[in-house]
Amino acid sequence: MKALTADLAAVARRMRGERRVALAVHERPDVDALGAAAGMADLFAQLGVEATLHVVDEPELPAADVVLVGVPLATQAPPADTPLYALDSGSVPRLALGLDSWDGPIVNIDHHHDNTRFGELVLLRPTASSTAEVVCDLARALDLTPRPAAAAALYAGISFDSGHFRHASTTAHTLSTAAWLVSLGADPTAIYTALYERRPLGGLRLWARAVAGAREVAGGRALVAVLTLADVAAAGAGEGDTEGVVESLRAVDGVEAAALVKEQSSGPRCRVSLRSSGLDVSAVAAARGGGGHRQAAGFSADDSPEEVTAWLSSELARRLKTASS
Numbered sequence: 454m455k456a457l458t459a460d461l462a463a464v465a466r467r468m469r470g471e472r473r474v475a476l477a478v479h480e481r482p483d484v485d486a487l488g489a490a491a492g493m494a495d496l497f498a499q500l501g502v503e504a505t506l507h508v509v510d511e512p513e514l515p516a517a518d519v520v521l522v523g524v525p526l527a528t529q530a531p532p533a534d535t536p537l538y539a540l541d542s543g544s545v546p547r548l549a550l551g552l553d554s555w556d557g558p559i560v561n562i563d564h565h566h567d568n569t570r571f572g573e574l575v576l577l578r579p580t581a582s583s584t585a586e587v588v589c590d591l592a593r594a595l596d597l598t599p600r601p602a603a604a605a606a607l608y609a610g611i612s613f614d615s616g617h618f619r620h621a622s623t624t625a626h627t628l629s630t631a632a633w634l635v636s637l638g639a640d641p642t643a644i645y646t647a648l649y650e651r652r653p654l655g656g657l658r659l660w661a662r663a664v665a666g667a668r669e670v671a672g673g674r675a676l677v678a679v680l681t682l683a684d685v686a687a688a689g690a691g692e693g694d695t696e697g698v699v700e701s702l703r704a705v706d707g708v709e710a711a712a713l714v715k716e717q718s719s720g721p722r723c724r725v726s727l728r729s730s731g732l733d734v735s736a737v738a739a740a741r742g743g744g745g746h747r748q749a750a751g752f753s754a755d756d757s758p759e760e761v762t763a764w765l766s767s768e769l770a771r772r773l774k775t776a777s778s
């Protein structure tokens with residue numbers, strides 16, 4: 454399929470002409486993906502277009518009580534002839550749908566710099582904090598205002614992907630967009646609590662284990678932590694209770710990159726989260742078939758946690774050495 458670089462007006466025009474669409478997000482959707490989808494669902498509803506968010510094989514949808522209020526949801530793939538609006542997904546295989554051979558019309562709306570530019574219309578804004586921020590720009594291009602539930606979902610998406618307005622991706626436009634959403638009914642305190650203050654005690658104990666065991670790489674310029682299934686069990690935590698671990702490691706004085714290796718009970722044996730304050734960790738992830746942003750990326754591997762940790766340690770040391778020379 455030939456990808457055309459679309460501007461907001463082209464996507465807005467296409468949206469106005471739709472009758473029925475499917476919305477899709479990346480696998481293991483995060484708050485930005487779901488918030489962006491909720492925003493799109495609301496815009497389509499206001500345009501009189503039937504829009505359903507399709508999510509297949511995803512038992513956990515984070516902060517659903519904030520980001521999916523009133524969003525029509527389906528757990529099977531959409532009919533092949535339905536236009537598909539892909540949100541926050543860097544590639545077709547990353548979609549939480551079995552669409553590897555999808556040949557229908559796709560509108561690709563995203564902010565990942567490594568987006569493969571799939572689909573017929575591509576609205577890619579690598580400088581945007583979040584896909585939710587791009588959806589807000591679309592709303593303005595359509596001369597629409599998100600209704601309160603959608604405003605909350607979009608605000609949550611922006612907050613989540615910008616690290617609550619602290620990552621380098623946070624611009625004046627990000628903040629003015631967030632202010633606009635607050636004026637439309639998003640409640641900053643309630644959303645902050647829902648997103649960041651629901652950590653179970655087991656999660657805090659797991660965080661402590663990861664931090665306690667973190668290994669220094671390249672003289673402390675990188676930190677690599679491992680959480681095995683045994684750690685998860687010992688902490689009385691769930692496998693997904695690792696929020697904030699890699700960010701805490703990255704925030705240590707003098708640390709330029711941090712990695713968390715998580716052993717999993719199903720799927721690929723390990724998942725790795727990478728964060729940096731400058732080093733392009735999406736290149737590290739890409740070397741193992743993953744992807745993401747320069748300062749926040751990830752990949753999966755079937756190797757043991759020890760093997761993945763050893764590879765990461767040497768890879769980060771090598772790249773940090775190159776970066777500083």
Ligand SMILES: [Mn+2]
Nearest residue numbers: 485541584614
């Ligand atoms: Mn995103």
